[in-house]
Amino acid sequence: MDRLFNSHWFVRVIAFFVALMLFAMVNQDNLGNQPSVLPTISNSSYTLEEVELQVNYNEDEFVLTDAPSTVQINLSGSRSALAYFQMMRPAYEVFVDATELEEGTHRAQIQYRGFPSELSVSVTPTTANIELQEIQTSSFPVQVDLINTDNVEEGYTVGTPIVTPINVDVTNAREWLSYVESAKVFVDMDGADGTVEDEYPVHIYNSDGLELEMDSNPNFVSVRVPVTSPNKMVPVNIKRTGKLKAGLSIENIELEPGDVTVYGPSDYIENLESLGGVEIDLSKIDESTTVELEIPVPEGAERVEPESISVDVTVGEEEERELSSVPLTIMGTSDDKTAVFQTEQPALINVTAFGTEDQLNRMSTSDFQAYVDISEASAGNKELPIEFNGPQNIRFETEDSDALLTITDESE
Known part of the structure; x- marks a missing residue:
């Protein structure tokens, strides 16, 4: 073989x-x-069901709102030609030419091309009813639906969403456009512990809440949803460093704002009463002025708002006032720890107060206190500094800056 x-x-x-x-x-x-020598083959027919009907129209001006989607094609010819068509499946097209038609309802002839010339072609139906509507564009505000807001991290607060752009355009047939009620995006807040920001697809809905198969321009919008951690508004404590130039005194210091918002974990925020760490150097001030001070973020906090404050400092000419027979108090005593002044230490002292004339005139003896703190001192005869509590913008001096005491501590 x-x-x-x-x-x-x-x-x-x-x-x-x-x-x-x-x-x-x-x-x-x-x-x-x-x-x-071969047998004769007779003519036959072949039917194509549900052939797609293409409608050609001016898509820049109109929308096709009604037209049949398919037609039936009947082919007849020799069996060999039909067999060849079925085997080769040449590219063909069944269409309606509506490129010259205006808005409205039309009855148009169905045409075809691409079939072999050896075959006879008939279309059922021979005409098609089509409707064209003029294109219109309307603008709709984008609504943001936040889902799973109950599932954000404990203690965190969801703010108002910010959408860019705030409106989208929807272009479609006039009648279909009338069904549009809203444009929405959906943002899942599940587990959020910080600001959520991303691009989200726009969905178009009718008045019944059913989604419409329409596109918007743009199809995606940027959404930013602020998520803030636990926070607390507290006052700012200004620490003064340095000394004013000789002859000047602080008349007033005013903060703007006086309170700031501190963000951080719940356990940190709950125990926070004020914010320190802000310093102003008095040695750099020689006249009334406004100073911009940055607010440091304390350890344990996430951030502080605002990041800086304005400090208005008013200075004036320094005056002095003599205060006689001011009681000297002992502080820091306890059941085990006591103290008495030594015989050479008077319990009443003379004090000089320095400040602006207005500050001194408004001060009374009840506004300040002279004291000696023994809380950190051990038992025995001690010489400890005399300190003062009084108006913040007034400083105090004594002829003897230290006091003589005898301390007894039974716990030692």
């Missing part, structure tokens, strides 16, 4: 008969009335 297939004459005979059969199939209609 291998020798037979390797024979050139055998291959040539087989090729001849294959070519003869193909020639007969293609030309069988012409050979039908002539003597032939």
Whole structure:
């Protein structure tokens, strides 16, 4: 058998008969009335169901609101031509040419192209009712629906969403556009512990809350949802460093704002009463002025708002006032720890107060206190500094800056 297939004459005979059969199939209609070694093949028909109907129209000005989606195609011709069509499936098109039609309802002829010329083609139906509507564009504000807001981290607060752009355009047929009620985006807040920011798709809805198959311009918008940690508003304590130039005194220091908002974990915020760490250097001030001071973020906090405050400093000419027979108080005593002044230490002292004339005139003896703090001192005869509690913008001096005491501590 291998020798037979390797024979050139055998291959040539087989090729001849294959070519003869193909020639007969293609030309069988012409050979039908002539003597032939092959049987005659008669005409037949073939039906194409649900063939897509293409409507060509001016898409820049109109929207196709009504048209049949499919038609039926009937093909007739020789069986060989039909067989060839079924086997090769050539590209064909069934369409309505509506490029010259204006807005309204029209009855248009259905056309076709791309079918083999050997086949007869008929379309059912032969015409199509189509409707064109003028394109219109309307603008709609974007609504943000926040979902799972109950699932943000404990203690965190969800703020008002910020959308960019705030409006989107919807372009469609006039009638369909009238059904649009809203444009929405949905933001999932599940587990959020900080600001949520991303691009989200826009959905179009009618008045019944049903989503419409319409696109917007743009299709995506940027949404930023602030999520703030636990926070507390507390006053700012200003620490004064340095000394004013000789002859000047502080008349008033005013903070704007006087309170700031501190953000951080709940356990930190609950125990926070004031914010320190803000310093003003008095040595750099030689006249009434306004100083901008940055607010440091204390350890344990996340952030502080605002990040800086304005400090209005009013200075005036320094005056002095002599205060006689001021009681000297001992502070820091307890059941075990007591103290008495030594015999050479008077319990009443003379004090000089320095400040502006207005500050001194408004001060009374009940506004300040001279004292000695023994809380950190050990038992025995001690010489401890005299300190003062009084108006913040007034400083106090005594002739002797230290007091002599004898301290007894029974716990030692």
